[in-house]
Amino acid sequence: MSWATRVRRIRTGAEKRFPVLTELTSRLVSGNLLDSGTRLAAQAFLAAVPLLFAVAAFAPSSVRDQLRESLRAMFGLRGAADQELQQVLNGGDAGGLRETTGIVGALVALISATSFSRAMARVCERAWALPKAxxxxxxxxxxxxxxxLVLVVFLQAPIRDGFGAGAWLGLPLYFLLSTGVWLWTQHLLLVKRVPWLPLLPGALLAGTASTVLGITAHLYMPTALDRALAEYGSLGLVLTLLSWMIVVCAALTFAFTIGAVLAQEPPLDRYLGTDRE
Incomplete structure (x- = not known):
């Protein structure tokens, strides 16, 4: 028996015994998930930048301080990168920035930021093979x-610190919050076309990915941001943040898709109410 024949028999046997592997492999290969994650990251970045300037222009100092602390907690900002953030939020003339931005500009920024929401909705719909709402x-x-989502970002600093108790409480709180946010995200953006329970596997996977990447950000991002800022200036800072967003959004895209497949295939389909028979 040739090696290729043996491999085909093993694969056929695995597909019969674990049909979820066939569907999962097919979705991961044919779903262009990395492209979807990259588009989602681009929309997230394009939404974050104008919103950041809108907060700097119109929000009171206490709100700007809270946002700065939360961004520090998310990315482990320090040194030159932290100074750049502080300059954006507090370094300029607020009155002049308001005149430049304007109320209309702020509203346009908010409306254009919904492109990120639409991109996230499309990721969820593709994960569940649903038509566009x-x-x-x-x-x-x-x-x-x-x-x-903006509110969740503002609360990152106290949550990750366990509301003063430390990381031993902050880490499980962050995982629970992430799982809840991604569960609610799918239910809301799918327009209630999928019940809560089948959405749980994807939410758990996305919550796990968010938690792992949140820990990784503290280990990787400070050094990467400082090096990029020193070598390439503000452009290096932008490219580093965009690259990290691509990693995060790709992880979420894969998590939602894998969760949808697991929820619709044996053995979980019997427990989640998605059994097609």
Whole structure:
């Protein structure tokens, strides 16, 4: 018996015994997940930049300080990178920045930021092989999701610190919050077309990925940001942050897709109410 024949028999046997592997492999190969994650990261970056300037222009100093602390907690910012962030949020003339930005500009920034919400909704729909939801039904959900995500970002510093108790409490709190956010995200952006329970595997995978990447960011990002800033200036800072966003968004895209497949295939389908028979 040739080696190729033996491999085909092993694969056929595995597919019969574990049909979820066939579907999972097919989705991961044909779903262009990395492309979807890259597009999602680009939309996230394009949404974050104008919102950051809008906060710097219109938010009170206490809100700007809270945002700076949360971004520090998320990326482990220090040194030159932290000074750049502080300059953006507090270094300029607020009155002049308001005149430059303007109320209309801030509203346009918020509306354009919903492109990130639409991209996230499309990732969820592709994970579950669902058609695109109608704009009238989904439009308000995009705005609500975006505002909720901004609130979660603002709360990162106290949550990761366990509200003063330390990392021993902050880490499980962050995992639970991440899982809850991604569970709610799927339910909201899928326009309730999928019940809560089948969404749980994807939420757990996304929460795990977010937690692991959150820990990794503290180990990798400070050095990477300082090196990029020293070698390439602000452009290096932008490229490093965008690269990290691609990693995060790709991880979320894979998590939602894998979770959807696991929820619809044996053995979990019997317990999650997605059994097609």
């Amino acid at each position: 109608g704009t009238r039904i989904a439009a308000w959900r995009w705005t609500v999701w975006l505002l909720a």
